[in-house]
Structures are given as structure tokens and as C-alpha cells.
Amino acid sequence: MVDIIKTAANNYKAPKKHICKYCDRGFVKESTLLAHMCESKRRWEQKDDPHVRLGQQAYIIFFKQTLIKSSLYSGNSGISKANS
Ligand SMILES: [Zn+2]
Numbered sequence: 538m539v540d541i542i543k544t545a546a547n548n549y550k551a552p553k554k555h556i557c558k559y560c561d562r563g564f565v566k567e568s569t570l571l572a573h574m575c576e577s578k579r580r581w582e583q584k585d586d587p588h589v590r591l592g593q594q595a596y597i598i599f600f601k602q603t604l605i606k607s608s609l610y611s612g613n614s615g616i617s618k619a620n621s
Pocket of ligand 1: 557558559560561562573574575578
């Protein structure tokens, strides 16, 4: 029991050599870093998946359509000034 506590305390105090480049969280073991999954890392690894690309294309189409409609209804050209 005492050994477990000492090991845990040493691991806690040990310098964390392996840093996740997505969330800057440090890990003692490289295997823990490889098994680690944060939201930023998950999104980066899934960026080329078909369902993510479809969602991005749908967002782009939606954004283009709403951009045109909002500039028609608002009357001012605030958005077009930002683009030019
Ligand atoms: Zn991370």
C-alpha cells in the first residue's frame, strides 16, 4: 500500500516530458500521451473523414446562402465592406 502511494507521488512529481501539442497537457509516459484523446486532437484526426467533410461543405453552402440573404434584408453593406 505504501509502495503504491510512493509510486503515485513520484509519478506526480516527475517531470512531464511528453506534451500534447493540441492541449499542452503533460504526461510522464509516452504511451499515456498516445492513448490520450482531447477534443482538439479528436477533431484534427477526424478532419478528413467523409462525415466531417460533408458537414463542412453543408456549412459553407449554408453560410453563402445566408450571407446573400442577410445583405439583401439589412440594406446596409456592412458585410460586403468587411469582405472588400
Ligand atoms: Zn491533448
